[in-house]
Amino acid sequence: MPSKTVAIFLCTYNGQKYLEEQLNSIRDQSYKNWKIWVSDDGSVDETKKLLEAFQETVGHDRLQIFDGPRSGFAANFLSLISNIDLSADYSAWSDQDDIWDKDKLGNAINWLERQPDTTPALYCSRTRLIDENGEEIGYSPLFRRPPSFANALVQSIAGGNTMVFNHQARSLFNHMPPDLEIISHDWFAYQLVTASGGRVYYDPKATLNYRQHGANLVGENRSLKALFYRLFQLLGGRFHVWNEVNIKALKKMDALMTSDNKAILEHFEKAHSGGLISRMSGFFRSGIYRQTIVGNIALFIATILKKI
Incomplete structure:
Protein backbone atom coordinates (compact mmCIF):
# COMPACT_ATOMS: atom_id res chain seq x y z
CA MET A 1 0.00 0.00 0.00
CA PRO A 2 1.53 3.35 -1.02
CA SER A 3 2.05 5.62 1.97
CA LYS A 4 0.86 8.89 0.42
CA THR A 5 -2.85 9.54 0.13
CA VAL A 6 -4.64 10.95 -2.91
CA ALA A 7 -7.81 12.93 -2.32
CA ILE A 8 -10.15 12.45 -5.29
CA PHE A 9 -12.57 15.36 -5.51
CA LEU A 10 -15.60 14.13 -7.43
CA CYS A 11 -18.41 16.52 -8.34
CA THR A 12 -21.80 15.10 -9.29
CA TYR A 13 -25.09 16.37 -10.61
CA ASN A 14 -27.73 14.00 -12.00
CA GLY A 15 -25.00 11.62 -13.08
CA GLN A 16 -26.65 8.24 -12.61
CA LYS A 17 -26.22 7.14 -16.24
CA TYR A 18 -22.42 6.86 -16.20
CA LEU A 19 -21.38 7.31 -12.57
CA GLU A 20 -20.99 3.63 -11.76
CA GLU A 21 -18.42 3.14 -14.54
CA GLN A 22 -16.36 6.03 -13.22
CA LEU A 23 -16.51 4.81 -9.62
CA ASN A 24 -15.42 1.34 -10.70
CA SER A 25 -12.47 2.76 -12.63
CA ILE A 26 -11.35 4.59 -9.50
CA ARG A 27 -11.74 1.43 -7.42
CA ASP A 28 -9.57 -0.46 -9.92
CA GLN A 29 -6.66 2.00 -9.87
CA SER A 30 -3.22 0.44 -9.54
CA TYR A 31 -2.42 3.16 -6.98
CA LYS A 32 -4.62 2.09 -4.08
CA ASN A 33 -4.19 4.74 -1.38
CA TRP A 34 -7.02 7.06 -2.35
CA LYS A 35 -10.08 8.59 -0.76
CA ILE A 36 -13.07 10.08 -2.55
CA TRP A 37 -14.83 13.21 -1.41
CA VAL A 38 -18.00 13.85 -3.37
CA SER A 39 -19.78 17.17 -3.66
CA ASP A 40 -23.25 16.61 -5.05
CA ASP A 41 -24.86 19.75 -6.44
CA GLY A 42 -28.49 18.82 -5.83
CA SER A 43 -29.06 15.68 -7.90
CA VAL A 44 -32.69 14.57 -8.22
CA ASP A 45 -31.99 11.23 -9.91
CA GLU A 46 -30.37 8.09 -8.46
CA THR A 47 -26.90 9.62 -8.12
CA LYS A 48 -26.86 9.70 -4.33
CA LYS A 49 -28.12 6.12 -4.09
CA LEU A 50 -25.30 4.97 -6.35
CA LEU A 51 -22.78 6.85 -4.23
CA GLU A 52 -24.15 5.38 -1.03
CA ALA A 53 -24.04 1.85 -2.48
CA PHE A 54 -20.41 2.36 -3.51
CA GLN A 55 -19.70 3.77 -0.07
CA GLU A 56 -20.91 0.55 1.48
CA THR A 57 -18.60 -1.41 -0.82
CA VAL A 58 -15.36 0.51 -0.26
CA GLY A 59 -16.04 1.78 3.27
CA HIS A 60 -17.27 5.04 4.74
CA ASP A 61 -13.68 6.04 5.47
CA ARG A 62 -12.88 5.97 1.74
CA LEU A 63 -15.89 7.86 0.41
CA GLN A 64 -17.70 10.81 1.96
CA ILE A 65 -20.57 12.79 0.46
CA PHE A 66 -21.23 16.51 0.86
CA ASP A 67 -23.85 18.93 -0.42
CA GLY A 68 -22.45 21.22 -3.11
CA PRO A 69 -22.76 25.03 -3.24
CA ARG A 70 -25.17 24.89 -6.21
CA SER A 71 -23.38 27.75 -7.95
CA GLY A 72 -22.12 25.95 -11.05
CA PHE A 73 -19.52 23.31 -11.80
CA ALA A 74 -16.47 25.52 -11.19
CA ALA A 75 -17.68 26.60 -7.75
CA ASN A 76 -18.44 22.98 -6.92
CA PHE A 77 -14.90 21.81 -7.70
CA LEU A 78 -13.35 24.76 -5.88
CA SER A 79 -15.49 24.10 -2.81
CA LEU A 80 -13.73 20.76 -2.40
CA ILE A 81 -10.13 21.62 -3.19
CA SER A 82 -10.21 24.71 -0.94
CA ASN A 83 -11.72 22.79 2.00
CA ILE A 84 -8.81 22.59 4.47
CA ASP A 85 -10.61 19.89 6.47
CA LEU A 86 -10.14 17.43 3.58
CA SER A 87 -6.44 16.69 3.89
CA ALA A 88 -4.23 14.46 1.72
CA ASP A 89 -0.76 14.41 0.21
CA TYR A 90 -2.06 14.75 -3.35
CA SER A 91 -5.35 15.89 -4.86
CA ALA A 92 -7.17 14.97 -8.07
CA TRP A 93 -10.34 16.28 -9.68
CA SER A 94 -12.81 13.81 -11.15
CA ASP A 95 -15.82 14.19 -13.42
CA GLN A 96 -18.79 11.89 -12.96
CA ASP A 97 -18.93 10.34 -16.43
CA ASP A 98 -15.36 9.48 -17.45
CA ILE A 99 -13.49 6.18 -17.22
CA TRP A 100 -9.98 6.34 -15.78
CA ASP A 101 -7.15 4.20 -17.10
CA LYS A 102 -5.84 1.79 -14.46
CA ASP A 103 -2.54 3.66 -14.07
CA LYS A 104 -3.94 7.21 -14.18
CA LEU A 105 -3.14 8.04 -10.57
CA GLY A 106 0.07 6.02 -10.55
CA ASN A 107 1.50 7.88 -13.55
CA ALA A 108 0.67 11.23 -11.98
CA ILE A 109 2.17 10.32 -8.62
CA ASN A 110 5.35 9.04 -10.27
CA TRP A 111 5.95 12.51 -11.74
CA LEU A 112 4.78 14.48 -8.69
CA GLU A 113 7.08 12.57 -6.32
CA ARG A 114 10.07 13.71 -8.35
CA GLN A 115 9.19 17.40 -7.79
CA PRO A 116 10.48 19.45 -4.84
CA ASP A 117 8.04 19.46 -1.92
CA THR A 118 8.27 23.25 -1.71
CA THR A 119 7.28 23.82 -5.35
CA PRO A 120 3.65 23.84 -6.55
CA ALA A 121 3.33 21.02 -9.08
CA LEU A 122 0.46 20.07 -11.36
CA TYR A 123 0.18 16.98 -13.54
CA CYS A 124 -2.29 16.92 -16.45
CA SER A 125 -2.66 14.91 -19.64
CA ARG A 126 -4.17 14.31 -23.01
CA THR A 127 -7.51 12.46 -23.13
CA ARG A 128 -9.06 9.67 -25.18
CA LEU A 129 -12.50 10.72 -26.42
CA ILE A 130 -15.52 8.42 -26.31
CA ASP A 131 -19.14 8.93 -27.32
CA GLU A 132 -22.23 8.41 -25.19
CA ASN A 133 -22.07 4.66 -25.83
CA GLY A 134 -18.43 4.37 -24.79
CA GLU A 135 -17.10 4.01 -28.35
CA GLU A 136 -13.72 5.61 -29.01
CA ILE A 137 -13.96 8.62 -31.35
CA GLY A 138 -10.43 10.04 -31.18
CA TYR A 139 -8.08 11.98 -28.93
CA SER A 140 -7.79 15.49 -27.65
CA PRO A 141 -5.09 17.56 -29.43
CA LEU A 142 -1.49 16.70 -28.72
CA PHE A 143 0.15 19.91 -27.48
CA ARG A 144 3.91 20.19 -27.93
CA ARG A 145 4.86 23.64 -26.68
CA PRO A 146 5.87 23.85 -23.01
CA PRO A 147 3.31 24.84 -20.38
CA SER A 148 3.86 28.34 -18.98
CA PHE A 149 2.06 31.34 -17.54
CA ALA A 150 2.28 33.10 -20.94
CA ASN A 151 0.38 30.18 -22.45
CA ALA A 152 -2.02 29.79 -19.52
CA LEU A 153 -3.23 33.39 -19.92
CA VAL A 154 -4.71 32.62 -23.32
CA GLN A 155 -5.32 28.86 -23.35
CA SER A 156 -6.36 25.96 -21.16
CA ILE A 157 -4.37 22.92 -22.27
CA ALA A 158 -5.96 20.15 -20.20
CA GLY A 159 -9.22 19.25 -18.55
CA GLY A 160 -9.60 19.26 -14.79
CA ASN A 161 -10.50 15.57 -15.01
CA THR A 162 -6.84 14.84 -15.83
CA MET A 163 -5.30 17.07 -13.14
CA VAL A 164 -3.46 15.87 -10.03
CA PHE A 165 -1.86 18.37 -7.62
CA ASN A 166 0.78 18.20 -4.93
CA HIS A 167 0.12 19.83 -1.56
CA GLN A 168 1.87 23.08 -2.47
CA ALA A 169 -0.24 23.51 -5.59
CA ARG A 170 -3.45 22.74 -3.75
CA SER A 171 -2.59 25.22 -0.98
CA LEU A 172 -2.68 28.05 -3.53
CA PHE A 173 -6.47 27.71 -3.67
CA ASN A 174 -6.70 28.47 0.06
CA HIS A 175 -5.76 32.06 -0.74
CA MET A 176 -8.75 32.63 -3.01
CA PRO A 177 -11.20 35.29 -1.80
CA PRO A 178 -14.69 33.81 -1.33
CA ASP A 179 -16.15 36.16 -3.94
CA LEU A 180 -13.53 35.41 -6.61
CA GLU A 181 -15.07 34.99 -10.06
CA ILE A 182 -13.40 32.65 -12.55
CA ILE A 183 -14.32 31.14 -15.91
CA SER A 184 -13.40 27.52 -15.23
CA HIS A 185 -11.64 25.69 -12.42
CA ASP A 186 -9.15 23.85 -14.64
CA TRP A 187 -8.09 26.89 -16.65
CA PHE A 188 -7.61 28.90 -13.46
CA ALA A 189 -5.62 26.04 -11.91
CA TYR A 190 -3.20 26.15 -14.86
CA GLN A 191 -2.92 29.93 -14.51
CA LEU A 192 -2.50 29.88 -10.74
CA VAL A 193 0.19 27.20 -10.59
CA THR A 194 2.27 28.72 -13.39
CA ALA A 195 1.78 32.27 -12.04
CA SER A 196 3.27 31.21 -8.70
CA GLY A 197 6.36 29.78 -10.37
CA GLY A 198 5.13 26.21 -10.05
CA ARG A 199 5.73 23.32 -12.42
CA VAL A 200 3.16 21.90 -14.84
CA TYR A 201 3.64 18.65 -16.73
CA TYR A 202 1.43 17.90 -19.71
CA ASP A 203 1.52 14.14 -20.34
CA PRO A 204 1.18 13.41 -24.07
CA LYS A 205 -0.25 10.00 -23.18
CA ALA A 206 -4.02 9.84 -22.63
CA THR A 207 -4.95 8.73 -19.12
CA LEU A 208 -8.73 8.45 -19.28
CA ASN A 209 -11.77 8.08 -21.51
CA TYR A 210 -13.39 11.51 -21.73
CA ARG A 211 -17.06 11.10 -22.55
CA GLN A 212 -18.57 13.52 -25.08
CA HIS A 213 -22.26 14.30 -24.91
CA GLY A 214 -23.99 15.23 -28.15
CA ALA A 215 -22.93 18.74 -29.16
CA ASN A 216 -20.55 19.13 -26.22
CA LEU A 217 -17.60 21.32 -27.19
CA VAL A 218 -16.29 22.28 -23.77
CA GLY A 219 -13.53 19.71 -23.75
CA GLU A 220 -13.56 18.28 -27.27
CA ASN A 221 -11.50 20.34 -29.71
CA ARG A 222 -10.01 17.92 -32.19
CA SER A 223 -12.56 18.45 -34.98
Whole structure:
Protein backbone atom coordinates (compact mmCIF):
# COMPACT_ATOMS: atom_id res chain seq x y z
CA MET A 1 0.00 0.00 0.00
CA PRO A 2 1.53 3.35 -1.02
CA SER A 3 2.05 5.62 1.97
CA LYS A 4 0.86 8.89 0.42
CA THR A 5 -2.85 9.54 0.13
CA VAL A 6 -4.64 10.95 -2.91
CA ALA A 7 -7.81 12.93 -2.32
CA ILE A 8 -10.15 12.45 -5.29
CA PHE A 9 -12.57 15.36 -5.51
CA LEU A 10 -15.60 14.13 -7.43
CA CYS A 11 -18.41 16.52 -8.34
CA THR A 12 -21.80 15.10 -9.29
CA TYR A 13 -25.09 16.37 -10.61
CA ASN A 14 -27.73 14.00 -12.00
CA GLY A 15 -25.00 11.62 -13.08
CA GLN A 16 -26.65 8.24 -12.61
CA LYS A 17 -26.22 7.14 -16.24
CA TYR A 18 -22.42 6.86 -16.20
CA LEU A 19 -21.38 7.31 -12.57
CA GLU A 20 -20.99 3.63 -11.76
CA GLU A 21 -18.42 3.14 -14.54
CA GLN A 22 -16.36 6.03 -13.22
CA LEU A 23 -16.51 4.81 -9.62
CA ASN A 24 -15.42 1.34 -10.70
CA SER A 25 -12.47 2.76 -12.63
CA ILE A 26 -11.35 4.59 -9.50
CA ARG A 27 -11.74 1.43 -7.42
CA ASP A 28 -9.57 -0.46 -9.92
CA GLN A 29 -6.66 2.00 -9.87
CA SER A 30 -3.22 0.44 -9.54
CA TYR A 31 -2.42 3.16 -6.98
CA LYS A 32 -4.62 2.09 -4.08
CA ASN A 33 -4.19 4.74 -1.38
CA TRP A 34 -7.02 7.06 -2.35
CA LYS A 35 -10.08 8.59 -0.76
CA ILE A 36 -13.07 10.08 -2.55
CA TRP A 37 -14.83 13.21 -1.41
CA VAL A 38 -18.00 13.85 -3.37
CA SER A 39 -19.78 17.17 -3.66
CA ASP A 40 -23.25 16.61 -5.05
CA ASP A 41 -24.86 19.75 -6.44
CA GLY A 42 -28.49 18.82 -5.83
CA SER A 43 -29.06 15.68 -7.90
CA VAL A 44 -32.69 14.57 -8.22
CA ASP A 45 -31.99 11.23 -9.91
CA GLU A 46 -30.37 8.09 -8.46
CA THR A 47 -26.90 9.62 -8.12
CA LYS A 48 -26.86 9.70 -4.33
CA LYS A 49 -28.12 6.12 -4.09
CA LEU A 50 -25.30 4.97 -6.35
CA LEU A 51 -22.78 6.85 -4.23
CA GLU A 52 -24.15 5.38 -1.03
CA ALA A 53 -24.04 1.85 -2.48
CA PHE A 54 -20.41 2.36 -3.51
CA GLN A 55 -19.70 3.77 -0.07
CA GLU A 56 -20.91 0.55 1.48
CA THR A 57 -18.60 -1.41 -0.82
CA VAL A 58 -15.36 0.51 -0.26
CA GLY A 59 -16.04 1.78 3.27
CA HIS A 60 -17.27 5.04 4.74
CA ASP A 61 -13.68 6.04 5.47
CA ARG A 62 -12.88 5.97 1.74
CA LEU A 63 -15.89 7.86 0.41
CA GLN A 64 -17.70 10.81 1.96
CA ILE A 65 -20.57 12.79 0.46
CA PHE A 66 -21.23 16.51 0.86
CA ASP A 67 -23.85 18.93 -0.42
CA GLY A 68 -22.45 21.22 -3.11
CA PRO A 69 -22.76 25.03 -3.24
CA ARG A 70 -25.17 24.89 -6.21
CA SER A 71 -23.38 27.75 -7.95
CA GLY A 72 -22.12 25.95 -11.05
CA PHE A 73 -19.52 23.31 -11.80
CA ALA A 74 -16.47 25.52 -11.19
CA ALA A 75 -17.68 26.60 -7.75
CA ASN A 76 -18.44 22.98 -6.92
CA PHE A 77 -14.90 21.81 -7.70
CA LEU A 78 -13.35 24.76 -5.88
CA SER A 79 -15.49 24.10 -2.81
CA LEU A 80 -13.73 20.76 -2.40
CA ILE A 81 -10.13 21.62 -3.19
CA SER A 82 -10.21 24.71 -0.94
CA ASN A 83 -11.72 22.79 2.00
CA ILE A 84 -8.81 22.59 4.47
CA ASP A 85 -10.61 19.89 6.47
CA LEU A 86 -10.14 17.43 3.58
CA SER A 87 -6.44 16.69 3.89
CA ALA A 88 -4.23 14.46 1.72
CA ASP A 89 -0.76 14.41 0.21
CA TYR A 90 -2.06 14.75 -3.35
CA SER A 91 -5.35 15.89 -4.86
CA ALA A 92 -7.17 14.97 -8.07
CA TRP A 93 -10.34 16.28 -9.68
CA SER A 94 -12.81 13.81 -11.15
CA ASP A 95 -15.82 14.19 -13.42
CA GLN A 96 -18.79 11.89 -12.96
CA ASP A 97 -18.93 10.34 -16.43
CA ASP A 98 -15.36 9.48 -17.45
CA ILE A 99 -13.49 6.18 -17.22
CA TRP A 100 -9.98 6.34 -15.78
CA ASP A 101 -7.15 4.20 -17.10
CA LYS A 102 -5.84 1.79 -14.46
CA ASP A 103 -2.54 3.66 -14.07
CA LYS A 104 -3.94 7.21 -14.18
CA LEU A 105 -3.14 8.04 -10.57
CA GLY A 106 0.07 6.02 -10.55
CA ASN A 107 1.50 7.88 -13.55
CA ALA A 108 0.67 11.23 -11.98
CA ILE A 109 2.17 10.32 -8.62
CA ASN A 110 5.35 9.04 -10.27
CA TRP A 111 5.95 12.51 -11.74
CA LEU A 112 4.78 14.48 -8.69
CA GLU A 113 7.08 12.57 -6.32
CA ARG A 114 10.07 13.71 -8.35
CA GLN A 115 9.19 17.40 -7.79
CA PRO A 116 10.48 19.45 -4.84
CA ASP A 117 8.04 19.46 -1.92
CA THR A 118 8.27 23.25 -1.71
CA THR A 119 7.28 23.82 -5.35
CA PRO A 120 3.65 23.84 -6.55
CA ALA A 121 3.33 21.02 -9.08
CA LEU A 122 0.46 20.07 -11.36
CA TYR A 123 0.18 16.98 -13.54
CA CYS A 124 -2.29 16.92 -16.45
CA SER A 125 -2.66 14.91 -19.64
CA ARG A 126 -4.17 14.31 -23.01
CA THR A 127 -7.51 12.46 -23.13
CA ARG A 128 -9.06 9.67 -25.18
CA LEU A 129 -12.50 10.72 -26.42
CA ILE A 130 -15.52 8.42 -26.31
CA ASP A 131 -19.14 8.93 -27.32
CA GLU A 132 -22.23 8.41 -25.19
CA ASN A 133 -22.07 4.66 -25.83
CA GLY A 134 -18.43 4.37 -24.79
CA GLU A 135 -17.10 4.01 -28.35
CA GLU A 136 -13.72 5.61 -29.01
CA ILE A 137 -13.96 8.62 -31.35
CA GLY A 138 -10.43 10.04 -31.18
CA TYR A 139 -8.08 11.98 -28.93
CA SER A 140 -7.79 15.49 -27.65
CA PRO A 141 -5.09 17.56 -29.43
CA LEU A 142 -1.49 16.70 -28.72
CA PHE A 143 0.15 19.91 -27.48
CA ARG A 144 3.91 20.19 -27.93
CA ARG A 145 4.86 23.64 -26.68
CA PRO A 146 5.87 23.85 -23.01
CA PRO A 147 3.31 24.84 -20.38
CA SER A 148 3.86 28.34 -18.98
CA PHE A 149 2.06 31.34 -17.54
CA ALA A 150 2.28 33.10 -20.94
CA ASN A 151 0.38 30.18 -22.45
CA ALA A 152 -2.02 29.79 -19.52
CA LEU A 153 -3.23 33.39 -19.92
CA VAL A 154 -4.71 32.62 -23.32
CA GLN A 155 -5.32 28.86 -23.35
CA SER A 156 -6.36 25.96 -21.16
CA ILE A 157 -4.37 22.92 -22.27
CA ALA A 158 -5.96 20.15 -20.20
CA GLY A 159 -9.22 19.25 -18.55
CA GLY A 160 -9.60 19.26 -14.79
CA ASN A 161 -10.50 15.57 -15.01
CA THR A 162 -6.84 14.84 -15.83
CA MET A 163 -5.30 17.07 -13.14
CA VAL A 164 -3.46 15.87 -10.03
CA PHE A 165 -1.86 18.37 -7.62
CA ASN A 166 0.78 18.20 -4.93
CA HIS A 167 0.12 19.83 -1.56
CA GLN A 168 1.87 23.08 -2.47
CA ALA A 169 -0.24 23.51 -5.59
CA ARG A 170 -3.45 22.74 -3.75
CA SER A 171 -2.59 25.22 -0.98
CA LEU A 172 -2.68 28.05 -3.53
CA PHE A 173 -6.47 27.71 -3.67
CA ASN A 174 -6.70 28.47 0.06
CA HIS A 175 -5.76 32.06 -0.74
CA MET A 176 -8.75 32.63 -3.01
CA PRO A 177 -11.20 35.29 -1.80
CA PRO A 178 -14.69 33.81 -1.33
CA ASP A 179 -16.15 36.16 -3.94
CA LEU A 180 -13.53 35.41 -6.61
CA GLU A 181 -15.07 34.99 -10.06
CA ILE A 182 -13.40 32.65 -12.55
CA ILE A 183 -14.32 31.14 -15.91
CA SER A 184 -13.40 27.52 -15.23
CA HIS A 185 -11.64 25.69 -12.42
CA ASP A 186 -9.15 23.85 -14.64
CA TRP A 187 -8.09 26.89 -16.65
CA PHE A 188 -7.61 28.90 -13.46
CA ALA A 189 -5.62 26.04 -11.91
CA TYR A 190 -3.20 26.15 -14.86
CA GLN A 191 -2.92 29.93 -14.51
CA LEU A 192 -2.50 29.88 -10.74
CA VAL A 193 0.19 27.20 -10.59
CA THR A 194 2.27 28.72 -13.39
CA ALA A 195 1.78 32.27 -12.04
CA SER A 196 3.27 31.21 -8.70
CA GLY A 197 6.36 29.78 -10.37
CA GLY A 198 5.13 26.21 -10.05
CA ARG A 199 5.73 23.32 -12.42
CA VAL A 200 3.16 21.90 -14.84
CA TYR A 201 3.64 18.65 -16.73
CA TYR A 202 1.43 17.90 -19.71
CA ASP A 203 1.52 14.14 -20.34
CA PRO A 204 1.18 13.41 -24.07
CA LYS A 205 -0.25 10.00 -23.18
CA ALA A 206 -4.02 9.84 -22.63
CA THR A 207 -4.95 8.73 -19.12
CA LEU A 208 -8.73 8.45 -19.28
CA ASN A 209 -11.77 8.08 -21.51
CA TYR A 210 -13.39 11.51 -21.73
CA ARG A 211 -17.06 11.10 -22.55
CA GLN A 212 -18.57 13.52 -25.08
CA HIS A 213 -22.26 14.30 -24.91
CA GLY A 214 -23.99 15.23 -28.15
CA ALA A 215 -22.93 18.74 -29.16
CA ASN A 216 -20.55 19.13 -26.22
CA LEU A 217 -17.60 21.32 -27.19
CA VAL A 218 -16.29 22.28 -23.77
CA GLY A 219 -13.53 19.71 -23.75
CA GLU A 220 -13.56 18.28 -27.27
CA ASN A 221 -11.50 20.34 -29.71
CA ARG A 222 -10.01 17.92 -32.19
CA SER A 223 -12.56 18.45 -34.98
CA LEU A 224 -12.75 21.19 -37.61
CA LYS A 225 -16.12 22.19 -36.18
CA ALA A 226 -14.62 22.62 -32.72
CA LEU A 227 -11.69 24.58 -34.15
CA PHE A 228 -13.99 27.07 -35.87
CA TYR A 229 -16.09 27.27 -32.71
CA ARG A 230 -13.03 28.31 -30.72
CA LEU A 231 -11.88 30.77 -33.37
CA PHE A 232 -15.36 32.29 -33.30
CA GLN A 233 -15.06 32.67 -29.53
CA LEU A 234 -11.62 34.22 -29.92
CA LEU A 235 -12.64 36.77 -32.56
CA GLY A 236 -16.28 37.21 -31.58
CA GLY A 237 -15.78 38.89 -28.20
CA ARG A 238 -16.43 36.09 -25.74
CA PHE A 239 -12.70 35.52 -25.28
CA HIS A 240 -12.31 39.22 -24.41
CA VAL A 241 -14.93 38.86 -21.66
CA TRP A 242 -13.26 35.72 -20.31
CA ASN A 243 -9.90 37.45 -20.16
CA GLU A 244 -11.43 40.38 -18.29
CA VAL A 245 -12.63 37.96 -15.62
CA ASN A 246 -9.30 36.11 -15.47
CA ILE A 247 -7.25 39.30 -15.22
CA LYS A 248 -9.33 40.54 -12.30
CA ALA A 249 -9.03 37.18 -10.55
CA LEU A 250 -5.26 36.97 -11.01
CA LYS A 251 -4.74 40.53 -9.80
CA LYS A 252 -6.49 39.57 -6.57
CA MET A 253 -4.00 36.70 -6.23
CA ASP A 254 -0.89 38.68 -7.17
CA ALA A 255 0.71 38.14 -3.76
CA LEU A 256 1.38 34.56 -4.90
CA MET A 257 2.88 35.53 -8.26
CA THR A 258 6.54 35.79 -9.18
CA SER A 259 7.83 39.22 -10.22
CA ASP A 260 8.38 38.03 -13.79
CA ASN A 261 4.81 36.77 -14.05
CA LYS A 262 3.44 39.98 -12.56
CA ALA A 263 5.18 41.81 -15.41
CA ILE A 264 3.70 39.38 -17.95
CA LEU A 265 0.23 40.00 -16.53
CA GLU A 266 0.72 43.78 -16.74
CA HIS A 267 1.72 43.54 -20.40
CA PHE A 268 -1.17 41.18 -21.10
CA GLU A 269 -3.63 43.64 -19.53
CA LYS A 270 -2.35 46.31 -21.93
CA ALA A 271 -2.79 43.91 -24.85
CA HIS A 272 -6.31 43.30 -23.58
CA SER A 273 -7.56 46.84 -23.03
CA GLY A 274 -5.08 49.48 -24.25
CA GLY A 275 -4.99 51.54 -27.43
CA LEU A 276 -3.70 49.91 -30.60
CA ILE A 277 -0.03 50.74 -30.04
CA SER A 278 -0.28 49.75 -26.38
CA ARG A 279 -2.07 46.52 -27.31
CA MET A 280 0.57 45.50 -29.82
CA SER A 281 3.37 46.38 -27.41
CA GLY A 282 1.65 44.37 -24.68
CA PHE A 283 1.16 41.44 -27.03
CA PHE A 284 4.86 41.16 -27.89
CA ARG A 285 6.24 42.05 -24.45
CA SER A 286 3.98 39.60 -22.63
CA GLY A 287 5.14 36.70 -24.79
CA ILE A 288 1.66 35.15 -24.80
CA TYR A 289 1.18 32.18 -27.11
CA ARG A 290 -1.21 29.39 -27.96
CA GLN A 291 -0.21 25.84 -28.82
CA THR A 292 -0.84 25.91 -32.58
CA ILE A 293 0.14 28.13 -35.50
CA VAL A 294 -3.51 28.79 -36.36
CA GLY A 295 -4.22 29.68 -32.76
CA ASN A 296 -1.36 32.17 -32.66
CA ILE A 297 -2.45 33.81 -35.91
CA ALA A 298 -5.95 34.19 -34.47
CA LEU A 299 -4.47 35.57 -31.25
CA PHE A 300 -2.51 38.22 -33.19
CA ILE A 301 -5.60 39.23 -35.17
CA ALA A 302 -7.69 39.33 -31.99
CA THR A 303 -5.15 41.69 -30.42
CA ILE A 304 -5.43 44.08 -33.37
CA LEU A 305 -9.23 43.97 -33.14
CA LYS A 306 -9.20 44.41 -29.33
CA LYS A 307 -10.74 40.97 -28.85
CA ILE A 308 -8.32 39.34 -26.38
